[in-house]
Amino acid sequence: xxxxxxxxxxxxxxxxxxxxxxxxxxxxxxxxxxxxxxxxxxxxxxxxxxxxxxxxxxxxxxxxxxxxxxxxxxxxxxxxxxxxxxxxxxxxxxxxxxxxxxxxxxxxxxxxxxxxxxxxxxxxxxxxxxxxxxxxxxxxxxxxxxxxxxxxxxxxxxxxxxxxxxxxxxxxxxxxxxxxxxxxxxxxxxxxxxxxxxxxxxxxxxxxxxxxxxxxxxxxxxxxxxxxxxxxxxxxxxxxxxxxxxxxxxxxxxxxxxxxxxxxxxxxxxxxxxxxxxxxxxxxxxxxxxxxxxxxxxxxxxxxxxxxxxxxxxxxxxxxxxxxxxxxxxxxxxxxxx
Amino acid sequence: xxxxxxxxxxxxxxxxxxxxxxxxxxxxxxxxxxxxxxxxxxxxxxxxxxxxxxxxxxxxxxxxxxxxxxxxxxxxxxxxxxxxxxxxxxxxxxxxxxxxxxxxxxxxxxxxxxxxxxxxxxxxxxxxxxxxxxxxxxxxxxxxxxxxxxxxxxxxxxxxxxxxxxxxxxxxxxxxxxxxxxxxxxxxxxxxxxxxxxxxxxxxxxxxxxxxxxxxxxxxxxxxxxxxxxxxxxxxxxxxxxxxxxxxxxxxxxxxxxxxxxxxxxxxxxxxxxxxxxxxxxxxxxxxxxxxxxxxxxxxxxxxxxxxxxxxxxxxxxxxxxxxxxxxxxxxxxxxxxxxxxxxxxxxxxxxxxxxxxxxxxxxxxxxxxxxxxxxxxxxxxxxxxxxxxxxxxxxxxxxxxxxxxxxxxxxxxxxxxxxxxxxxxxxxxxx
Numbered sequence: 001x002x003x004x005x006x007x008x009x010x011x012x013x014x015x016x017x018x019x020x021x022x023x024x025x026x027x028x029x030x031x032x033x034x035x036x037x038x039x040x041x042x043x044x045x046x047x048x049x050x051x052x053x054x055x056x057x058x059x060x061x062x063x064x065x066x067x068x069x070x071x072x073x074x075x076x077x078x079x080x081x082x083x084x085x086x087x088x089x090x091x092x093x094x095x096x097x098x099x100x101x102x103x104x105x106x107x108x109x110x111x112x113x114x115x116x117x118x119x120x121x122x123x124x125x126x127x128x129x130x131x132x133x134x135x136x137x138x139x140x141x142x143x144x145x146x147x148x149x150x151x152x153x154x155x156x157x158x159x160x161x162x163x164x165x166x167x168x169x170x171x172x173x174x175x176x177x178x179x180x181x182x183x184x185x186x187x188x189x190x191x192x193x194x195x196x197x198x199x200x201x202x203x204x205x206x207x208x209x210x211x212x213x214x215x216x217x218x219x220x221x222x223x224x225x226x227x228x229x230x231x232x233x234x235x236x237x238x239x240x241x242x243x244x245x246x247x248x249x250x251x252x253x254x255x256x257x258x259x260x261x262x263x264x265x266x267x268x269x270x271x272x273x274x275x276x277x278x279x280x281x282x283x284x285x286x287x288x289x290x291x292x293x294x295x296x297x298x299x300x301x302x303x304x305x306x307x308x309x310x311x312x313x314x315x316x317x318x319x320x321x322x323x324x325x326x327x328x329x330x331x332x333x334x335x336x337x338x
Numbered sequence: 339x340x341x342x343x344x345x346x347x348x349x350x351x352x353x354x355x356x357x358x359x360x361x362x363x364x365x366x367x368x369x370x371x372x373x374x375x376x377x378x379x380x381x382x383x384x385x386x387x388x389x390x391x392x393x394x395x396x397x398x399x400x401x402x403x404x405x406x407x408x409x410x411x412x413x414x415x416x417x418x419x420x421x422x423x424x425x426x427x428x429x430x431x432x433x434x435x436x437x438x439x440x441x442x443x444x445x446x447x448x449x450x451x452x453x454x455x456x457x458x459x460x461x462x463x464x465x466x467x468x469x470x471x472x473x474x475x476x477x478x479x480x481x482x483x484x485x486x487x488x489x490x491x492x493x494x495x496x497x498x499x500x501x502x503x504x505x506x507x508x509x510x511x512x513x514x515x516x517x518x519x520x521x522x523x524x525x526x527x528x529x530x531x532x533x534x535x536x537x538x539x540x541x542x543x544x545x546x547x548x549x550x551x552x553x554x555x556x557x558x559x560x561x562x563x564x565x566x567x568x569x570x571x572x573x574x575x576x577x578x579x580x581x582x583x584x585x586x587x588x589x590x591x592x593x594x595x596x597x598x599x600x601x602x603x604x605x606x607x608x609x610x611x612x613x614x615x616x617x618x619x620x621x622x623x624x625x626x627x628x629x630x631x632x633x634x635x636x637x638x639x640x641x642x643x644x645x646x647x648x649x650x651x652x653x654x655x656x657x658x659x660x661x662x663x664x665x666x667x668x669x670x671x672x673x674x675x676x677x678x679x680x681x682x683x684x685x686x687x688x689x690x691x692x693x694x695x696x697x698x699x700x701x702x703x704x705x706x707x708x709x710x711x712x713x714x715x716x717x718x719x720x721x722x723x724x725x726x727x728x729x730x731x732x733x734x735x736x737x738x739x740x741x742x743x744x745x746x747x748x749x750x751x752x753x754x755x756x757x758x759x760x761x762x763x764x765x766x767x768x769x770x
Contacts, residue, residue, distance in 0.1 A: 039728075040715055040721055040724055040728075041727060041728030041729075043729070043730060043733045045728075046728070047726075047728035047729040048726075048729070049729060050433055050434060050437070050729075051445075052437065052441075055729075079715070080715045080725070081715045082712075084617070084713065085620055085621060085714055085715050088620075088621040088624065089621075089624075089715075091625075092621070092625055093624070094624055178724065178727050178736055181736070182736055201733060202733075202734075204730075204733065205413065205733035205734025206734065207417055314730060316730060
């Protein structure tokens with residue numbers, strides 16, 4: 001009897017949770033704020049500035065969504081999440097979107113019941129070594145000591161890579177990126193391995209960045225993208241197509257600078273459809289026709305966001321690489337807006 | 339007599355020699371050095387080794403500290419100013435001290451947490467120093483509500499209606515105590531609960547509509563840095579002592595139910611690491627609470643930290659109770675005191691005095707444990723040091739932030755420890 005009551009209560013709360021989750025858009029509009037899960041601090045991707053305003057590449061995605069849904073890019077409540085708390089925060093409804101450098105994998109998508117709406121950054125695991133070692137390829141790393149963050153997929157990738165290539169290595173387990181920098185600079189390890197974007201950010205913070213090289217080999221695929229809960233397809237569509245709008249805007253040459261003039265009407269029907277001057281795409285998922293225009297105006301198109309937060313001109317200095325448009329030899333490819 | 343001597347020995351001095359100063363090796367600094375640092379070959383070796391260690395440490399850290407840069411906008415600017423020499427870049431503290439102290443609290447409202455901290459000392463003063471007038475305790479009692487209002491803001495009527503609940507309890511107690519003590523206690527518990535459930539909300543909204551007084555509301559997620567450590571630490575410390583006392587008494591109780599509840603609670607909490615409780619607070623509770631109830635994360639953490647500290651506190655106080663000779667209990671019985679009077683007048687004053695070092699130990703441990711909240715994504719000073727390091731300006735900075743945070747914690751922990759030593763000396767009544 002007691003057990004059945006408990007199970008019943010549990011099922012009721014799960015049902016209620018599912019019910020609430022099916023209406024994320026209404027909840028967000030009622031609240032007037034998007035709850036966005038970000039990392040507690042990752043250079044270039046999410047970090048608070050001196051005024052406490054969150055900045056970065058992952059942060060910009062949430063601002064674009066807030067602009068599309070609520071007409072205010074600042075109407076975002078950023079919830080810092082750790083590697084352990086991020087999925088529970090999303091599943092329990094504490095955040096509406098997880099925009100936190102999360103690799104899209106099968107088990108996360110299927111088993112953890114997340115919906116990855118796309119990839120906003122194609123990353124991969126790489127190696128950084130001191131130039132003095134004279135190493136020019138990862139295949140020459142036999143017998144090296146490697147600084148590696150524990151409990152991450154990078155640890156497993158590393159083991160796989162060295163096994164496949166018949167090499168030995170000695171791991172130096174570390175907890176955080178900041179600790180890794182200290183260990184690596186102090187010479188506790190020959191090699192530091194993590195995602196290439198992280199390596200670039202780390203190297204940029206060194207006193208003499210030129211003394212260190214990032215080896216050309218990229219040993220894993222790390223598609224990082226925003227995720228939402230399973231079961232609310234309208235909300236997933238909104239997040240997904242906001243991301244696509246940013247990508248398509250770059251492809252079509254819509255920037256935060258020219259968006260106002262383009263909104264007056266152009267000869268390109270796709271631009272018109274994105275900006276809402278032709279057709280009514282926004283109404284199909286319950287937004288007005290201006291949604292994409294607001295999202296793009298918030299922080300610019302994908303390319304503008306990239307160059308403002310992690311691109312060549314920033315201290316992090318990442319090249320576009322895989323994250324260029326498909327027309328430029330990259331992987332960014334937004335489906336047609338029609 | 340000298341005549342006698344004159345016949346037996348050749349020479350006898352008949353005047354006193356003037357006092358001579360002791361040999362050089364037996365006075366002043368040299369004597370101290372000889373006795374304390376070079377009293378044998380073993381100690382001499384140890385001294386020399388220690389000097390070597392100190393020298394190396396100073397040689398490594400000294401120039402780094404002396405060359406500190408305090409004004410720069412980023413780490414790279416620091417490095418330009420230092421121009422290749424080794425030096426600390428404390429400019430990061432200059433740039434971000436307000437974040438390390440207050441988190442994302444609106445800068446225009448910084449006076450509120452500062453005032454709350456100042457008032458905290460005012461409220462603590464009569465508790466800590468017995469010489470002060472006892473009337474000040476009234477303010478101490480009201481302080482939690484004042485502090486809540488200052489920190490979170492919102493309508494002033496909310497804390498007032500909460501206080502009125504206690505007033506209702508007191509009034510009920512005074513009225514009903516004429517009937518019987520048991521009824522009075524019952525009424526004292528029931529009245530505030532009834533008030534909070536049925537009347538407080540209505541009172542709050544009515545008064546707010548009549549006289550909308552209050553401060554700007556600040557949400558919990560704006561709290562961070564040292565502010566969050568202090569809020570969690572101070573609340574945990576001040577609640578864990580009374581709860582711990584009750585648990586310790588409950589554990590010694592003859593009533594089976596009370597005793598087993600206390601034992602199970604204490605053993606369960608002590609058997610679980612604090613980090614597990616924090617994860618429970620941040621993750622598990624979310625699943626069980628109905629969706630949409632945003633039960634404040636800081637509040638959840640405070641509850642967990644308090645429960646954790648209470649269990650440890652209970653065991654510390656049980657140690658103090660066990661150390662009291664049985665005669666004290668019997669003497670209290672012989673005086674005809676009832677249980678609570680005996681506890682209040684005879685047992686607790688002695689048991690708590692014995693437990694002071696243990697209690698303070700738990701306090702300090704609890705205060706430092708607040709940094710564990712970084713693992714559930716709350717931005718306490720340690721969490722913020724990560725976030726600050728993630729900004730492109732300060733990426734790569736390391737020791738400077740930890741030195742600053744360490745210094746902050748040291749000031750508070752050292753203060754607590756010095757006060758406890760003062761208290762021990764003051765309460766010392768041994769026969770010497």
